[in-house]
Amino acid sequence: MSDTILRPEIVQTPRGAQDFGIVEKPLTLFERLYNQVWLRKIFLIVVLIILWELYARHLDNELLVPTFTATITAWWQGVSSGVLPDRAWASLQVLAIGFSTGVALAAILTVLAITTRIGTDFLETMTAMFNPLPAIALLPLALIWFGLGLGSLVFVLVHSVLWAVALNTHAGFRGVSQTLRMVGRNYGLSGLPLVLNILIPAAFPSILAGLKIGWAFAWRTLIAAELVFGVASGKGGLGWFIFESKNQLDIPEVFAGLLTIIMIGLLVENVVFRTIENRTVRRWGMQH
């Protein structure tokens, strides 16, 4: 005797789609617009700008907080007179030198770190020591060693980029699955070819994250350094532009300088890095 009740079997045929109210229906225009991330973000920025404008008009003191319109006017004047692009270009040139040197050094350090055990120890010790040290704190020393000029700027930039990039790249290399390494060795790869053909692409999400952090650190450090000792090799950057404007009590211009820094940051983040991400890690399904 079984201890469950014997139940009849049930067999059904599914009903056709025409019997249901809704199978698929397009969303309303508002729903679709609200689903766009960039639209929601732009909306937030517009709200913030309106608040800024209202507050600045209420305060009515251009030396403390200039209005948005005054800032944009100053910015447009700076752009059309060629001063702002000139300064931005000067900053970006220094940044490019410092950033690429830092990345190259990070590459050498991490390759040493994954090929030798002492290299790993060296990298871990150095990053543990220098990663928490703000690059700008080295500026006074750099000024003594390299003098007022490009050398000092590049030195602090390298310091700000190197550790962040090396740390992330190394973590990425260590995270590459044993299976992928074995696949690479199965093809007869070893040493540098294995690093180039297997480890770097496999660790690319981490490497890219490191480059993004490195870029943000470098950009901040550069502006801060320019603010401290201003003009380098006869041609000032954006930091110097802000410093000068502040000395002339031209606060809308200070704001215009800050706005330019923010815009360049957004451009690099959302255009340069986003494009690289879309063409690599997103396409490969390694990041969503």
Next chain:
Amino acid sequence: MLDSTERSPPLLDVRGVTLQYKTRDHLVTATYRVDFSVLRSDRFILLGPSGCGKSTLLKAVGGYMAPTEGEIHLKGQLVTRPGPDRMMVFQEFDQLLPWKTVRQNVVFALETSGKLKGKAAGEKAMQYIEKVHLTRFADAYPHTLSGGMKQRVAIARGMAMEPDILLMDEPFAALDALTRRQMQEELLALWDETKFTVLFVTHSIPEAVKIGNRILLLSPHPGQVKAELNSLPADADRASVAALEARIHGMLFADRLEEDEHV
């Protein structure tokens, strides 16, 4: 029959192989003095419960670890390092390079190992991708494929290299039961076509009986040869398959009858 096998030298010869590896606290002996030889066109199975060192043994044949005792010879050459003459197919789905499409994965293997270049590599790759019925997905990235499809790409990649021996480390273990059965049949169909030599690791007795023509049984902790059996032809009746499976089961689990076997 016996004479002919003894006269032609084996393709792969494993003699007295002891394998040891270190964990953080222990020196573990994975296999102890294992002997076997694989002939050309064998479907040779390494079968045993977990802990019998069968995967470690396969890695040693792949050249990823050196035996502490004994030698492994492939076509008379001592195996010392990994190489494209012994292509591995792993259990893990992440064995395909995610930054390359299906076709590029196969082409990359052919080109980096120096086997073929350019157009010839592309043609060879497509030929084998077609054999595993993935022509429509040749330009898809691995992350868009199902687990079974990824394993088929890995098999196509291994076979396109036309290695001396294909090493398969539980390639179907991570698949669902239906897909696994289908993949086993596809592998046998591919073997009927090209008669490649394969060394296949599994812990499933039915899989061993179905895929292999020769089965090496290993006992656990450390792995030692318990028996080397002949499997049955594909058209064998159900009763004799069941009898062989029961016999293997009895040999493997004679002393541990309480343990459940999962297929």
